[in-house]
Amino acid sequence: SESKADILNVADYDVLPDGGDCTPALRKALEKCRESGATTLLFPEGRYDFHPDLAEEIYLYISNNDEGLKRVVFPLVGFENLKIDGQGSEFVFHGFISPFLVEDSSNITLTNFSVDFDRPFHSEAIIIGWDEDGMEVEIPQQFPYEVRNGLLTFTSGEKETGPLTTVSKGTVYGSGHMLEFDTEKRETAYMARDYYFKTTASYPVKKLDGRKVLLRIPNLVGTPGNTLVFGPNHRKHPGFVLTRSSDITFESVTIHHAGGMGILGQLTHNISINNCKVTPSNGRMLSTTADATHFVNCTGYIKLTNNLFENQKDDATNIHGIYAQVTRKTAPNQILIQLKHRQQHGFDLLRPGTEVEFVTGKSLISYGRGIVKEFNRINKEYMQVTLEEEAPAELVPGDAIATIRDYPEVTIANNIIRNNRARGMLLNCRGKTVVENNTFHTPGAAILFEGDAFFWFEQGGVTDCVIRNNIFENCLFGVWGKAIIDVKAGIHERKEESRYNRNIRIEDNTFRVFDDTPLLNVYCVDGLTWKNNTVEKTDAYSPTPRKFDAFNVTYSDNVSIDTKNPY
Amino acid sequence: SESKADILNVADYDVLPDGGDCTPALRKALEKCRESGATTLLFPEGRYDFHPDLAEEIYLYISNNDEGLKRVVFPLVGFENLKIDGQGSEFVFHGFISPFLVEDSSNITLTNFSVDFDRPFHSEAIIIGWDEDGMEVEIPQQFPYEVRNGLLTFTSGEKETGPLTTVSKGTVYGSGHMLEFDTEKRETAYMARDYYFKTTASYPVKKLDGRKVLLRIPNLVGTPGNTLVFGPNHRKHPGFVLTRSSDITFESVTIHHAGGMGILGQLTHNISINNCKVTPSNGRMLSTTADATHFVNCTGYIKLTNNLFENQKDDATNIHGIYAQVTRKTAPNQILIQLKHRQQHGFDLLRPGTEVEFVTGKSLISYGRGIVKEFNRINKEYMQVTLEEEAPAELVPGDAIATIRDYPEVTIANNIIRNNRARGMLLNCRGKTVVENNTFHTPGAAILFEGDAFFWFEQGGVTDCVIRNNIFENCLFGVWGKAIIDVKAGIHERKEESRYNRNIRIEDNTFRVFDDTPLLNVYCVDGLTWKNNTVEKTDAYSPTPRKFDAFNVTYSDNVSIDTKNPY
Numbered sequence A, B: 001s002e003s004k005a006d007i008l009n010v011a012d013y014d015v016l017p018d019g020g021d022c023t024p025a026l027r028k029a030l031e032k033c034r035e036s037g038a039t040t041l042l043f044p045e046g047r048y049d050f051h052p053d054l055a056e057e058i059y060l061y062i063s064n065n066d067e068g069l070k071r072v073v074f075p076l077v078g079f080e081n082l083k084i085d086g087q088g089s090e091f092v093f094h095g096f097i098s099p100f101l102v103e104d105s106s107n108i109t110l111t112n113f114s115v116d117f118d119r120p121f122h123s124e125a126i127i128i129g130w131d132e133d134g135m136e137v138e139i140p141q142q143f144p145y146e147v148r149n150g151l152l153t154f155t156s157g158e159k160e161t162g163p164l165t166t167v168s169k170g171t172v173y174g175s176g177h178m179l180e181f182d183t184e185k186r187e188t189a190y191m192a193r194d195y196y197f198k199t200t201a202s203y204p205v206k207k208l209d210g211r212k213v214l215l216r217i218p219n220l221v222g223t224p225g226n227t228l229v230f231g232p233n234h235r236k237h238p239g240f241v242l243t244r245s246s247d248i249t250f251e252s253v254t255i256h257h258a259g260g261m262g263i264l265g266q267l268t269h270n271i272s273i274n275n276c277k278v279t280p281s282n283g284r285m286l287s288t289t290a291d292a293t294h295f296v297n298c299t300g301y302i303k304l305t306n307n308l309f310e311n312q313k314d315d316a317t318n319i320h321g322i323y324a325q326v327t328r329k330t331a332p333n334q335i336l337i338q339l340k341h342r343q344q345h346g347f348d349l350l351r352p353g354t355e356v357e358f359v360t361g362k363s364l365i366s367y368g369r370g371i372v373k374e375f376n377r378i379n380k381e382y383m384q385v386t387l388e389e390e391a392p393a394e395l396v397p398g399d400a401i402a403t404i405r406d407y408p409e410v411t412i413a414n415n416i417i418r419n420n421r422a423r424g425m426l427l428n429c430r431g432k433t434v435v436e437n438n439t440f441h442t443p444g445a446a447i448l449f450e451g452d453a454f455f456w457f458e459q460g461g462v463t464d465c466v467i468r469n470n471i472f473e474n475c476l477f478g479v480w481g482k483a484i485i486d487v488k489a490g491i492h493e494r495k496e497e498s499r500y501n502r503n504i505r506i507e508d509n510t511f512r513v514f515d516d517t518p519l520l521n522v523y524c525v526d527g528l529t530w531k532n533n534t535v536e537k538t539d540a541y542s543p544t545p546r547k548f549d550a551f552n553v554t555y556s557d558n559v560s561i562d563t564k565n566p567y
């Protein structure tokens, strides 16, 4: 039982739900918390507003999100044994600001609050019509914008003062992606495809009446009345970043929005997310602007239980490691390596003593191991690594290394995953992985296994994975995946011998399908059992011509499927 | 005389002019230089190429340029007594890379080399024609670009592999500014105006034949055959950054290009730039993409002698201090202050013991002083400052502070300044300032005095300034300034009493003018003498209707002009 001294009530430090900026007072409350060793930071129920002006600034490398100098409202750096209890409070963030960082901390519990942004990082518009030259849309009041010089730019809505100059910025909510959502069903539109734009902030338009504009972009298509979601051109402000920490618990936390992923855990030991929600607020179509959760080079356990993950602009989770590419051998026991994916730059991959595996770049064959003796970080991208012993003789530039570690045990149970862009779960973890009693309604694959060492550089390859008692509810009504369960791998050479995912059991699940939806794709797998699963037909969507069979198995060994093609 | 041990020849460290990337070998040579205490780093004559891949990475705050994490090729941090002698070498930089940083160093000489970029940060196109909806241009081979989804994006020319994804970047040479140059005269086009675009990287276009595009931007105008210069949307990579250093000498250095200013000195004591050039290479219209040189909160002396500054995208120099805005008084001896201009963020303005002046925000009256006792940097933008004594009673939010310091003595002599965008010199330094024997051919004011505490936040106000024996050659053929010598100040209230610039003598200069060009504008000045200057008429350009008289004097005291309106 907690004594009064263990509890620090933020109201005692002028953190008040009064509409003012709580950031500076919270900063003092957190300092006090650290000094006093309080174990609970308690928020009286209310709406707390946080602005970036007086926030602490930290340069963060956040895997699969964007690095940079961030204003962080809750910088939980070097804390031990702390619970932040919102008692049902709403935390509302304003502008370009990062809600939570948990770094070099242990035994942290986050509970009973919601996270939202006043002005989300994405924007939305209603489709009015289109032809081959462009699309007419109307932009709701909630998403401020301006048109200048033929360019549409989403803004904070604050008025720019004076003419444009070399230092004009205002606050631009830059966009680089569009995707159509079904306004009625509140999910990605049937078979909608992504529109990506190379590094831009603005779109070419013609201003029309009121809040209507003509997007002067050829070949956009969509259904009038549907919602065009403009994804941000960055992932600068994920909701929660966990790095080099341990025993982190989320309990009854709601994430309405984040400028990037909802929760990103990296190099962290034991993470539990229970009874949480990722869900949009204020009638918005989108919740987080990237994955709901995502875990990189974590250890111990990862538990996702009893959660709702909906309407995020990417997968519900992805659990993987990182491959660094070998640039060249610089001595018999020395290699130069590069973090190739720009959202992996700066990742704290190696320590002296770290065990690494050597992997071929295009065939993903793990052909040797080594121990890091020392390394020299040249910059966020390159490292010179000295090994305890000589590197394998067969090592060539373009091969990759990744760490051998205490791969986490993964439990994904009793969650609802729906209406987001892309896939449900990406399972790329070598620890025991159990996925049970979940309901999936995803436009892409509900469950994807991948991993490659030449494009995304994500280390995967399950070794013990059970998928059971789940309901797959009309999945694959979009374009992201070949089958409801899609077991892939980035293997482009030596397919006959390379086996990446192993020992997958798919049992007692129910697949509700609206057409001859491919159920299972299996590529370069050793050991997979499909047993006692039920397939039911629905009329949820129009059927679509499918290129693949219900079961598609290639370059695999020891695959057992207990049923015939059900279609 | 130098002993052999004092000279480190880079060739001995495999820094070779062989077309390969010299960055990593140079890094080792510089380490060796530091260890050995060598006083000369010698380059055998040749072309040395530098790529960013293996460069050292440093987060830099660079006043009037863009902060950020930079790859720095010559990181001269903590060096004493070093000469870098290129012996006539060319240093060619590739990609997003910062050539030189001189930080916490003293007695550094840079000599006998040129700096250029393989692919400049700006781009150019030839104007073919225009109407009210847009302008047709043709883009020379030297400036790679692509058109995708109706957007023109300048690129590095490297082929993007695969489809666009969330991590697609390639190398984008983003632009946010356009300005027409006269192709024949190689200067900004007669009376051309800037086109600014809010935070963008790309422009709306229609692709035409070959390397032609139609810029779908209303109201662009220009003369067919002239050159439209696309300025970058950043100032990330100035050529030379000098910070907290002393006794820095440039001798016979040529800067062909930089992604920002050529030389930016901040908080540095004694800078000499002699016999140097800022001039474009390879037939390009632009040299540096911002000012040739620029000095902020420097001390000691600044000498610019015998230089050529041409075709830079902004002024030849600007010498000033920084005002921080007072957000509020937080205790009788404590204030919260903000660096308002985003390109001043992170500036290392104060130390315990620093003397500061208090200034009214809109009238620029310096009404009190104080000494900094301690300060707490909240982030790059805000600081909490505790003073030795109470702040002045009249202090209100919106006032500003700046430092009182050993303002530098400025000598600007025997330079040629021409064909750049905007002005020649911005003289905003309280130390003795002598400008003599220079030739100016600038589209804006040749010499501007300004300073304000509410927009640019640049501390100025000369106290002893002589401008003599200069030739002003057909200046003001563009739009940047009210007179050839324009003595302004950001004073919007209390004009009757506020006097900002003092004791200016303009003597024995020759003004060649192509029309009734205003010679002198004087606003809120105490003490100015115009004596023995010659005005000659030319027919260099068509005359233009001028709004101002030859001499325009308002809200000033002790102004003496020895001649009548010459027109």
Ligand SMILES: [Ca+2]
Pocket (backbone or CB within 6 Å): A014, A015, A016, A017, A018, A019, A020, A021, A022
């Ligand atoms: Ca408050």
